[in-house]
Amino acid sequence: MKLFQKIRRVGIVTEPLPEGGLDAITIVRPIDARARRLLGRSVGIRQVDAGSCNGCELEISGLAGPTYDLERFGLHFVASPRHADLLLVTGPVTRNMEVPLRKTYEATPDPKLVVAVGDCARDCGVFAGSYAVVGNVASVVPVDVVVSGCPPSPADILRAILVAIGRLDLPVASAPPAGVSPAGQADAL
Amino acid sequence: MTAAFALPLFWLMVAGYAIASAGLVMPTRRLVRMAVAIGSVAGGAGGLALACLVLWTDASLTIEAPAVLAAAGGWLVHLDRLGALFLALVSGVAIPVGLYAIAYMRSYEGRYSTRWMAFTFGAFLLSMSLVTVAANAVTFLLCWELMAVSSFFLVVTEHDRQASVDAGLWYLAMTHAGLLALMAAFFLLGSGSADGSGATFAALRSSAGLLPSETRAAIFLLALLGCGSKAGMVPFHVWLPRAHPAAPSHVSALMSAVMVKLGIYGLLRIGLDLLGGGPAWWGTLLIILGAASALTGVLYALVADDLKELLAYSTVENVGLVLLGVGAGFLFLSLGQPEAAMLALSAALLHLINHAAFKGALFLSAGSIVHATGTRDINLLGGLITRMPWTATTLLAGSMSIAALPPLNGFVSEWLLFQSFLPGVASSRASIAGLLTLGVGALALTGGLAAATFVKAFGVTCLAIPRSPGAAHAHESPGPMLAGMALLAAACPLLALATIPTLTTITGALAGVAGLPSIAPALHVGVTLRTPTGMATMSPVAVAMVLVAVVAGTWIVLRLIARRPVHVGDTWGCGRIGQSPRMEYTSTAFAEPLRRVFDQLYRPVDDTAVGVVRPESPYYIESMTYQTTIHPWFQRVLYEPVVQGVERVATWTRALQSGSVNAYVGYIVFVLVILLAWVIGF
């Protein structure tokens, strides 16, 4: 009974998604129209940690909480890439995570989207050039949308997902993110 | 007019099995196999035709040969409907098994004598058929013993394997204990008829009513021991999970599908037909033993890792289910509810026939798997559905039937068993209502656990990736084997669709036996089953039709609306690089949760050995072996003390056997003195 009293006292704590603030988000490539049509109202998200420091994970886990509540948009995390429509990839892709990331991508049925979360996922961030890193996410799997930030805020991540499925409008970016090749750099060093 | 066919058909049956036995003297191995196949198919066809003749017309068969074994009462054969039902069972299974044997016996050629195998196989089939037609004590016991001995030789076919020989010895010991009990039962039965009419069943039947109730009780208990040990009833089932796996698979199929049923036949013949039923405690005892058999059987089947042992334990389970029905029948008869008794006994016999179909199919499929992979260990199998599609399909059909899934036949008979208990639960006698309530619970638990067992038996054996090279290089079995398996597997849905005719035949066979109504009550309205008490209706045909229609309809609709491509990819394993069979769930792992739940019953002995790489730290582990064994309780509690006692007595008597003549003469003098003293004293 105490539990329900508390639930009543606290009330709904979900905040409306703040307007604007789309600068952190880049659309990397034109998004498949069929994917947008199909995934408008229901998206299964599979999160892949490709070598992240877990900063981004901390923010992502905020999405499922009552404050950001991604479920209200019809988004939900799923337990298997077979059930997923969208991969949320974080971190610079480390050597050990390259194959798993590719396998996850292959295991996701079409149509599917990939959102790269965080500076590391965009261009390897502070890990660029490390011998343990293969490259950014785009060098392993095709990426649709990138969110910058170290770490990006949950609201940004949420907006990026909504942009990816076409629920928020954003013009296609002119330039793709700098395609760094840390492996090559490592060789040069 | 039709009656005139009975005698030729009988001789056709005998001749067929004789041909099978004549494999003993065939010049080439090929001819041996052909003899077995032609003989058992012809004999089976003859027997089946004869049985149908007796079941469906008013024909009957009587052959008297008083000169044979005159001292013991002569040879007497008479086939009535109850016997014909079981004859149909023997013959019906003999045909597919005979076909199967053509190819299966090949794998024994060169290693073991197939000629001797052919001879004993023919004798086994013949003796089982003759048990059902025997009409006096001596004929019955003789055929019973012939059946036991011939099957013993088949069990020890692989006589160079210790396990087979052990299994054979257990079987021989148990079956002879049973035979002694049966002989005693017939002796007691015959003590009532003073006219020395040679203990024909007709004479025994008329005199049994005059016996004092203690004698009747003793006869019933002896028959229960004798027939129960043959049927694999707990606690006399210990031989079954040893002998059935040890025998060649076509013989296992016959033993499991047919021979154990003759134990039930004996029980019905003596307990119901000759004694005419008894007081309520007979039924109660049967229900308790039936529930114990069903639960013990299914619990040990669940944890068995040997495919054929699993099937053997599941036979114990199904015999338990049949006994539950038979027990309810006895109980209702004693309570003066013949209609309910009829329902219960019909349900039991329907399950018995259905079990013959699916257990036959399962054992033959298991044989096909052993033939192809060389192993019976489920933990070493897997992936057979792509390598042996037909065998996997028959195994699936058998598994679904035995798990009582609609629309197959096991479902129909288990449903009827449930229904047959309901009139008893509604009874006003508290003890009976309570007993049957628990019976319903036991039935339901058995059904659920059987489903789990057969998900394991089929799923781990046939699906996913093979776990050993043997399984990986498996090949489909030759045509004749597949034909045998397919016949029995096809019988599963067909028997479900033909429930009503089958049931009518069964009630026809039971009508008039003991106190059962002489005009069989209708258990159906059209194609819908309807219990006589009006408790429930169910139509197997309609359920099957609707189920197939809905599944097919869904498939068609989905083909129309969802036309997206299907890709083939790796199994999802959290991104790991490659998949190996070691990542799969094994048979032991599958049964682990239920094994933990029933821990107090299994009392497993677990053994974990850890190979540590560095002595200074226990966390660097090189290897880890986990071993678990289950020592069955009946073995521990009931048999080991007996075996130990026998051994102790044997050791003690060995001390007497000094080998010295002086000692032996001394014994004689000693005994003489004792005897003299006794004579003088009294």
Added chain:
Amino acid sequence: MFNTLGVVVEIAQALLALAVAPLLVGLIRWVKARLQNRRGAPVWQPYAELRKLFGKDTIVSSNASWIFRAAPFVVFGSTVVVALLVPVFVTPLPFNQVADLFALVYLLLLGTFALALGGLDPGSAFGGMGASREMTIASLSEPAIALAMLSLALGAGSTNLGEIAARTIAHPTDALSPGHILAFAALFIVMLAETGRLPVDNPATHLELTMIHEAMVLEYSGPALALVEWASWLKLTVFLTLAANLFVPWGLATSLAAGAIAMAVAATVAKLVVLAIGLAVFETRVAKLRLFRVPELLAVSFVLGLLAVTSSFSLR
């Protein structure tokens, strides 16, 4: 009087159950979200999920056989047949004669059996784990269901669902008899176990090691997944309808008159909404049990069933 029209109504009510199932699940999720102080997905979210899944590609494991592909159809088909049996609005209908409560249990077992095989087929450890656990729970809940039904059947003198509902309609006070209430409690626990709800299985879990139902379907994708999910929602709907219409069948139409049916639709919907909200509140209140405490819960359910039967004996 029932024949052609009856069959039409029968099929219509099964289709309606099928159509309503996602809404019911959506409602449960929405209430649960609200109780977690979240806004939550709209109640029609499950429809969007189904539509999406039916439009997606399928990926099948290279190890899988036809069993894997066939299993979703068997699961879905058997559940739909069960929905045909359950008195949703009108009782008794023609299909009532075709199968009874025991047949219903075995039809559900057919679905469980097929799904467990589908879980084992791709050879993944998760699938095997899910199959093993699901069969464990399914087999242990069997005796509890049987006894609960026995208690219902004893009251009605029949195991056909139509007769049981009709009996309670004819004798309204029976709904408060102890046998009825205890059987309801037993069946409620079994329902939690069979449909994979808390405290037996968490339908929202992402952790493979705690999964039961979800672990078996990890390999399914696209339309096959849609079928499996829809079947599990339908199973929940069927169980809730059974709970509503076998134990409190008030309002159920006994004829095909339009007015009676309209009443029945309203009554059933109201009962389902109440049950769904109750389930959501219950799920918010309890924590998931350890796997090896689930058999204890099912033992409680078995004892409740036994108590239900004993109580109905005692009243005779």
Added chain:
Amino acid sequence: MDKLFSEVAVLGASGVLLCAILLVWRHHIDGYITAFKWQSNVLAALTAAVAYFGDDRDLYWVAALMVAVKGVAIPRLLTRLAARVGQHRESSPLVSTAASLVICGLLILLAYTAARPLQAMAAAPTHGGIPLAIGLMFVSLFVIVSSKKAISQVIGFLMLENAIALLAVLATYGVPLVVELGVFLDALMGFLVMQIVLYDIHDTFNTLDVDALSRLKH
């Protein structure tokens, strides 16, 4: 009216029995105490119902007393006791929980079978609940036999007392108020004595595991 009365009686008796089942299911001493508390309250409600249907003024008093003593006072004392000796868990029961539950089910069935003639003898509309009351006695005895902690044994004894009260209410519409009061007093005294003994056991052995009592032999 009589039918309703007998249904209410059986329902109440089932409820009381159900609390006992709940107790067997729980692992924690807190759960035991809660189950006992609910059981006493259900019993009190049943007594009040019997008072209403049977038109027996005295029984209302009995019901009120039940709530006061067994529903409030004893559970409180028990909680204090458990807190003081630091007992939270019936750690390793002699029989596993699932097995205990099944055994309890069988005991109830047995009680039904055994008490059927007794039930037939009693003419009161409440007689349907008599087998359940006897079942509750069996279950309480089983709890006493199978528990290892002295405190759960005490709860078992209290439950047995409830069972006797239930039987009395159902069989004879409750014994006269005076006798009932005596029984109450008896139970309370017994409880207090047991409390003292429990403290002693705890002080002597530093545990409430009754196995430790076997050390007294040495």
